[in-house]
Structure formats: C-alpha cells, structure tokens
Amino acid sequence: MLKLENITKTFDLTENKADIRVALDNISLEIDDGEFVTIIGGNGSGKSTLMNIISGAFSADSGKVIIDNENVNNLKEHKRAKFLGRVFQDPNMGTAGNMSILENMELAYKRNTQKTLKWGFKKEHYNCFKESLSKLNLGLETRLEQKVKLLSGGQRQALTLLMATIKKPKILLLDEHTAALDPKTARKVLTLTNDIITTEKITTIMITHNMRDAIKYGTRLIMMYDGKIIFDVKGEEKSKLTGEELLDKFDEQEKDII
Amino acid sequence: MKTLKKSFISLFIILTILLLCSCKNSNKIRVGILQYTTINALDNAKEGIIEGLKENGFIEGENIVISVLNPEADPNSLDIMAKDLVRKSDIVIGIATPAAVALQTAAKNEGKNIPIVFTAVTDPVDAKLVKDINAPEANITGTSDMNPVNEQIEIIKRIIPNIKKMGILYTVNETNSKVQADIAAAKAKELGIDVSFGQVTGINDITQITRNIITNGAEALYIPTDNNLAKNMPALVEVANSLNVITIVGEAGMCSNGGLITLGINYKELGKMTGDMAASILKGSKISSLAVKALSIEQCDFTINMTTAKALKIEIPKDILDVSKLIETGE
C-alpha cells in the first residue's frame, strides 16, 4: 500500500548552509495493506516529519512516496487527503472549531469529492451521521448542531477520528493523537481507534511516545532514531516484545553516540 | 448583554432629548455655507462672502443666520453636512468644487429646489454644475476661480527672459490642478519653453519630485492652486530655494507660505462677488439671469515674497515690483 524509497529530508537551521538538520536520512519502508504500524522514537527522531512527508505537508528533498502503486510525489496535500485520513496531536487541529459537529462531518464526508455549489447539508446524511456518532458512545449524537469548540479534547479527537475514517481511507495517519489527552480519555480514544482499525481493516501508521501502547496495539513496530529506522519488528516477534527490550534498544543508540 | 442593550437604549433617549432641546426657532433668513477644507484661499473666500452679504444689507444676527460647516475634505462628513445645510437653509453656498457638487446632490436627494451659489470652482461645466456658464439653467450659479494661468506663466518669461525649461507641479488627485497645469503647459510651449510635469501623489513625494524635476533641468517651477501643494508649500519651497529655482504660484496664500511670486486671484474679492450674487438672489433675482462670474485680470494682484526673493538673489522687474504687494516671511 505504501512504499517509501530513499526519502531524505533536511531542514535549514540558519542562513549558513552548513547548519542543517537531517530529519530523515535515506529512509526506505514498505507497508502492506491492512498493516497497523506503530512508530516510536525520541524527540527529533523524524517520526512526525515522516508522517508529514506521507501526507504531503512537506515534500522530501529526494526519494519517492508511492501509495497504492502510484507515485504521489507531485500530488499536493489536499489532493492526497482524498484517500488519506489524519488525526493530529493537537485536538484543535482536526476540526473546525466554529462549525458544528454536523458541518464538520459534512466536510469530512465530501473529502474525496469536488466541492460544488450544491447546498452543503443533506437530510439523508443527518441520520447517517447520528448513527456513526452514537457508536462512539460519547453522547455526541445528540449535539449535532453544537459548535465543535465546546467539546472536550477527547471528544474532539474522537470526532476527528470518525471524520478521518467515515470514508475508508487508504492509509490512516495518527500523529500522537492521544498525547494531549488525560490518561483515562487517552485510553478510551485508543480503544476506539483500535476497534475502528481492526473492524474496517484500515492500513494505519500510528506515532506514539508510549512504549506500552506501541507494543500493545498494531501488527508491526518501528523505532526511529536520528532520522533512521533502527528497529522494525512485526507479527509474532512483535507480540513477544517487552518494554524493557525496547528501552534497551533505545539506549544502545544513545551509547553509540556518546 | 441585557444591561448593555439597556444602556444603549438609555443613551439614545438622552441624545434624543438633547437634540430636541437644541432646535432653534427663527424667522431670519438661513444661509448655509459649506467650506470644503481649511486653506488660506477658501478661508478668505468665506470671509469675502460674509462681507459681500453685509455690504448688501444682509447682516449676521440681524436679518440672516449663517451656518458654516467644514468637513476638512472627509468624503463621509462632506455628504452628511451638505444634506444638513440643504435641509435647514434658505440658500446654500459651496466653497470649492467638491462642496458645490455635494450641495447639488443633496438638493436633488432632498427634493428641495434651494438656490445654490458656488465659489472657488475652477471649471463649473466640467463639474456638471452648470451646462452653460452664461445661462445657468438650474438653481445653481456662482463664481469661478479660474486662475489667470497664462498671465502667470508670462511672469516667468519676464523674470528669466532666456528660460529654456520649466517644471509644472500638481497633485495627481486634483482635477482643478490638472486643468491649470494643462493651460500652463500650452502657454509655456507658446513662449518657447520646454515643460516637464511633476505629478505628486500625496504629501510624501513632494520634495522628492521637486528635487527630481529641478535636477532634470527645470529653471523655474509653476505651482497651480493645488490643495495638497498649497498645504505643503514650505517643504516644496525649501527644496526650490536651496537649488536656486524660482517658484511661480497660483495664488497669494501660497506666496505667504514661501512661493516667490504670483499674479493671483484675491479670494476675498471673489468671495465678495459671490456674496453679492447670493444677496441678489435673496432680493429676488432669478438665477438664470446670473451668469457665472470670474474676477477680471485687472482684479488680480501681484504678490511677492521678499524673503524668498532675497534668498534666491533674484531681481524682479521694477514695473512689477511697483504694483506688487510685498510680504516678508522672516526666517
């Protein structure tokens, strides 16, 4: 489903051409249909940059991004959004605060279609949305006309998740989407996430800083450090992983540097 | 929110009461004067109007009440004030073209056939105030302040007989100035002088453009009665004087502010002429019998700024000097 070939991305730190930070160093990666990949790594390891390259928010300096056998290098972010779903770390990022839940869902529903001058609200959608929202068990289905900014962080993330998956995306990108939530809500949202992904069999990449979650969820785990993939394990091997092993792997890298 | 609404409503009520109290009752004739902005020329015109009315027996406080409103060139206030004057006056007088046009529009919108007299309007036909200056067809007439531009350009030739090149400055924004500039250019060409235009856009590029036009060879500068340039004469004159270039200006007020010399319209006289016309109308003359007037060349005065003359070390021909009004603006 997703193929990254020799992706390199650097950022200029200052005007001086010598001061650059290599965010992604010649990364190559292949993800199959239906895989649920968790990515873990310290700050500056390149995980968010990787996600932004896939979504099209940034373009790589070199290398190819191939989704479903199509080279999407030249496809702009909003065009890629038609078949990608994304949930951000910041709960305010994924929804339009001053619009109602209904309006946000209408937008999400039309993500992959051309925006016409037809009236934006469809009666048939109302009940459909209501049903989908009730499955979240957050009471959102009774507040369809309420402005999204009145919802809590967890509710917004759940809504964003629903919006991202209302039309099955080719890849679902989750960027530390529970990091800004309190532990209890984070748990709820993660459970929800897992349910949706496994039921709909969506190819997913989830960045998390929580090692336990990285191990518990998903079929494959990737660890990144300093712009490189240093550890990639899937299937049975992954299910046997422990938190200590991961930490060790992490410290190994640190020692190499020191 | 409710308290806010309440306070707004009470504010309105208070203002309404104030308004009710501010109304005056009078059986004097109400004269409304709309002065476009505050500059010497227009101020003088206003004074002249009031004097002109006085000379004809219409005295403020005795048999007439004069209201003067001045929007200081703000387009919004201009229209509101014009309407206000049209509504509460028996005759209105507009000083400068925008004021005259605003009064004309206000009269139309109010559906009131009030007599309108204008002054300090350079081209009344172009402003669509009258169709024929000799036979005003609507309820509008007045006096035009068309500068004796031709005669003013001739002064240049008298002070610098061998002049080859001159500059004409005006603000792009002002139609009246452009009209004068065109006439000046034509006259200069007739006299064999090369002309370059300095088109100023506002207050900020005056000195730059002045300097530019002089550096490109202008030996003299002509500045018509341009509102923007009139207001900013000192800055302009500083540049011209420092580069030893004479400045011929459109009217005396600009001389007071540093321009070297003018053969100008005496705006107070023009105002008096206007006051005269207004008085005739109040006494019953029909507007259609009152052709648009202008001051004759004999009614124009030479004014020389001696301080500038000394700074430029220039010699003014004696015959002009003899009949000129000399002013000093001590440095």
Added chain:
Amino acid sequence: MLETIKYIIIDALCMGLPYALLALGIFVSYRILDFSDLTCEGSFTLGGAVCVSGIILGINPWLTSILGGVSGFACGIFTGLLHTKLKIPALLSGIITMTALFSINLLVMGITKNSSSFAQAFDTVAYVGDNKTIFSLSIFKNRNMNAIFISAVIVFIMVAFIYWFFGTEFGMSIRATGMNQQMARSQGINTTIMIIIGLGVGNFLIGVSGALTAQYTMSAKSDMGTGALVIGLASIILGESIFGKRSFKNWIISVLLGSIIYYLIIGIAINLGLPTFLLKLLYAVLIIIILVIPFIKKLLKKREVKAC
C-alpha cells in the same frame, strides 16, 4: 425636533445601507477567511469609478453596478494570488493591490474624457450629472425614501446570496479554510482556491457598495475609499457587540445593523454640532469604545460569577 430625529434615521439608512455591503465584504475577508485585507479601500473606489464611468458612457446603471462588483471581485482575486502563489504576507498583498488601484482608478475615471495623450487620460473624479442611476427608478416620490428602498432591496439580495453561498459545499470549504487551514487541507480542500475565491467574493460586495455609494453621491472620487476599512471594521464590531453572532444568519444581520448604527452615531454627532476638527477624534474614540465593549462584557461576566 422630531424632524431632526427623522433626518438622522433617514441619513443613517441612506449611507448605512450601501456601506452595509462594504461591512459585509470586509466581514468575508476579516471574519470568515481570517485575512486582514486592505484591498477594500481600492476596490471600493474602483467599484464606484467603473460604475460612474459606465453610466457616463451610456451603459445601463444596473449593469454598471454589477460591473462595479465584478471589478471588485477581480481585485480580490489579485490579492489572493499575490498571497497564495507569490507567498506575500496577507497584509502586504492587500496594500500592494490597493496601491496599484490608486493609478487604475484614476485611469478608469478618465475614460470618458477626450484626452489628447495617454499622459492626460486620467481624472480624479467622475460626475454622474444628468445621467440616470439605479436610484432614478422612481418607486417613491421622496428621493431619499426611494434610495433607501432600492438600497434595501439590493442589500437583501446580497445578504441572501451570502447566506446561501456559505452554506454550499464550496462556501463551507471557504469557512473551514478561514478557521483552520491545516484541517481544511486534510479534508481535501484546496485552500489556495478557497482563499482566492473568498477574497474575490468579499471584494465583489465591496465593489457593489462603491457603486451604490457613488450613484447616491452622484460622483466617484479618487478619495472615496479613504477610511473604508475603519468604517467596515467598526460596523462589524459594533454589530457583533450589540446583536451577537449566535448563528451564521444572526452574524450577517448583526454586521448589517452595525453599519446602520455606525451612521446613526455619526449623524447624531454632527447634528449635535460637534466641531469638524473633533469629528476625526470622535471616530477614534468610537472605535476604541467599540473594541473595548467585548472586553467590558467579559469583565461584567466575571463580576457576575464572583458574586455567586
């Protein structure tokens, strides 16, 4: 006198209704798109210039009014392109367009002159004179009432248009873009197009506003746009503070009413005999008060909470 009050209300409507479209146009850029757009002073004047020049050339005034709007639309598009394609900051983009329009407006107003050379082919004012305007359509005998009625109809049509437009898929996408560009892009919205069209629509309204104002005052002047941004923002904030913005429909109507209230206040000030030189100070004080209202409201709310 009751007369004076009647006049103040009539004046406020005569000016406030055409200017309501200006406020609405600025509302589209400023509130919906979250774009500080300075194009308005130029597009307002262009709308008036195009309209009046068209009238002088003999074109139907209704058509020229629409053309005024279309020229405003073009201005908005241009600013949008400067910002999205050339990456020029929003504020600067508007300033650039406004500056360019200064010259263009002069050219448009000079179109009806028979000038000998290109250097003379401009003018600073275009007078309607005896030509017919949209206000020449005599529905009421009283010209002011007539103007108010016609303006009201046009404003109503424009408000309905705006309400409909921003309820369409396209319009909703523009609103989303204004709220959160990143979110909009992740929902497949081409934010570049949305910003450009959004600015176009806003400035279309401003152009129509200029056309109406020019026809009411019977002239298009090169300085008619001065202060347009301030008037528009003041109307918006005034309207929002007094009438609220609970729903989109509510919000648009608040902006409209804000414009009329603004002109009511100006009218009262002038009628109370406020000296002109103080008028500009009044504007400044008014703006400060208007901007402070939301802040005061918050303080009042806090006090209420503390009292409990």
